[in-house]
Amino acid sequence: MMNNKNALEPMIKTELPGPLGRAIIARDAAFASPSLIKEYALVADRGQGCFIDDVDGNRFLDMMAGIAVSSTGYAHPHVMGAVKEAIERVWHICGTDFYTEAYTRLMEKLGSYVPQMGQKKIFLANTGTEAIEGAMKLARYHTKRKGFMSFYGGFHGRTLGALSLTASKVKYRDHFGPFIPGVVHGKFPNPTDCPKGMTEEEFGLKAIEDIRRTIFDRVMAPTELAAIFVEPIQGEGGYVTPPLSFLKGLRELCDEEGILLVFDEIQSGVGRTGHMFAAEYFDVAPDIITSAKGLGSGLPIGAIIAKDSVMTWGRGTHGSTFGGNNVSCAAAVATLDVVETLLPEIRENGAYLSKRLKDLSTKHPVIADVRGPGFMIGMELRDPATGRPVPEMMAELEQIAFRKGLLLLGCGQSTIRFAPPLVCGKHEIDIAVRLLDASLSQIKA
Numbered sequence: 001m002m003n004n005k006n007a008l009e010p011m012i013k014t015e016l017p018g019p020l021g022r023a024i025i026a027r028d029a030a031f032a033s034p035s036l037i038k039e040y041a042l043v044a045d046r047g048q049g050c051f052i053d054d055v056d057g058n059r060f061l062d063m064m065a066g067i068a069v070s071s072t073g074y075a076h077p078h079v080m081g082a083v084k085e086a087i088e089r090v091w092h093i094c095g096t097d098f099y100t101e102a103y104t105r106l107m108e109k110l111g112s113y114v115p116q117m118g119q120k121k122i123f124l125a126n127t128g129t130e131a132i133e134g135a136m137k138l139a140r141y142h143t144k145r146k147g148f149m150s151f152y153g154g155f156h157g158r159t160l161g162a163l164s165l166t167a168s169k170v171k172y173r174d175h176f177g178p179f180i181p182g183v184v185h186g187k188f189p190n191p192t193d194c195p196k197g198m199t200e201e202e203f204g205l206k207a208i209e210d211i212r213r214t215i216f217d218r219v220m221a222p223t224e225l226a227a228i229f230v231e232p233i234q235g236e237g238g239y240v241t242p243p244l245s246f247l248k249g250l251r252e253l254c255d256e257e258g259i260l261l262v263f264d265e266i267q268s269g270v271g272r273t274g275h276m277f278a279a280e281y282f283d284v285a286p287d288i289i290t291s292a293k294g295l296g297s298g299l300p301i302g303a304i305i306a307k308d309s310v311m312t313w314g315r316g317t318h319g320s321t322f323g324g325n326n327v328s329c330a331a332a333v334a335t336l337d338v339v340e341t342l343l344p345e346i347r348e349n350g351a352y353l354s355k356r357l358k359d360l361s362t363k364h365p366v367i368a369d370v371r372g373p374g375f376m377i378g379m380e381l382r383d384p385a386t387g388r389p390v391p392e393m394m395a396e397l398e399q400i401a402f403r404k405g406l407l408l409l410g411c412g413q414s415t416i417r418f419a420p421p422l423v424c425g426k427h428e429i430d431i432a433v434r435l436l437d438a439s440l441s442q443i444k445a
């Protein structure tokens, strides 16, 4: 299958933002919700592969893919072709009530991944948060229990159910409560906190023991819990990969206590780890996977993928007007076609990017850690003298890199997430590392 890798280069030819960008930003300011973040002054006009042109004709290399969404890159011919064809046929019919071939095909594809889960049933939604809400409802419906557990550092969305699980930054929750009752949070074992003398695997098992001793013994009996929601690799919380023993331990805990294990793979899924889902990478089978972000290469679509034995809700109990929209389904089927063929390259190129970033840390000691599989790489920045996170420096780095034509995005306290389009090759990686090196040098100066 063709992919749209090419030998484009970043090119900055105006001040940033340029005059056309500035005019749009000024108009935007008049109406945009003040809740929007707007990391830097990128006014996107068109994209190709891993590159985005702004309205003033400046070209940027994108190492964040619109927050891990543009999985096949911009304007991938196979995805564009599928979308164009769907647009010409039928845009919408409501997948809750009627059928389209693309909806069925997408479910067939999603049902074929993570074979460890056995036979599956699938519900299609529009966004990540909608998939999480649906998974929460399904877990309650199926188990007849009400409680949920998730983890500090976890991000599961911004609607009130999903937000009740989210515990990555207080600004997401402040003033929005009360949240749904019956949600408890556990400690997510970040390997950088592993005490000396303890292996990472022991550290992962200790986190499981802490759940038993602190949550189950003191706060909520396991028989109250419908589901444990966990990002197998935390995204927004800082691109943190837990020890394998933690995820395996969660599986055992859930089996023992009749709790459903939900992997929120909204960020880690659709090839990002070099495997279709992180569940395959870790070889741990959850009961439910939630997906969204990269699934439609940028068209809105989400999914709840559940074991057949778990998706037991009855006719009419859950639905969605736009969920599984025909154009989004066509984009998702084509996206998965492409990603299926890219998996070995993602592993290889991801390892290459990781190595290049690790090499850079010898020159720039502010790079404290480079971690994560495939193209889900976190580069953590810390003050080399104090070991403390450096959020202001991270924000400055984003701005400097932007001015050099490199799009970066932070997460956690001061981690840069490298989540490029999955078609990113060595050409793009070499450019990214060169521009990153120059940007870091400028910060120090």
Ligand SMILES: Cc1ncc(COP(=O)(O)O)c(C=O)c1O
Binding pocket: 067, 127, 128, 129, 130, 132, 155, 156, 157, 158, 231, 235, 236, 264, 265, 266, 267, 268, 292, 293
């Ligand atoms: C792991 C995870 N879950 C859920 C969400 C929410 O997805 P959406 O923004 O599509 O509602 C996100 C978004 O960043 C995410 O990273």
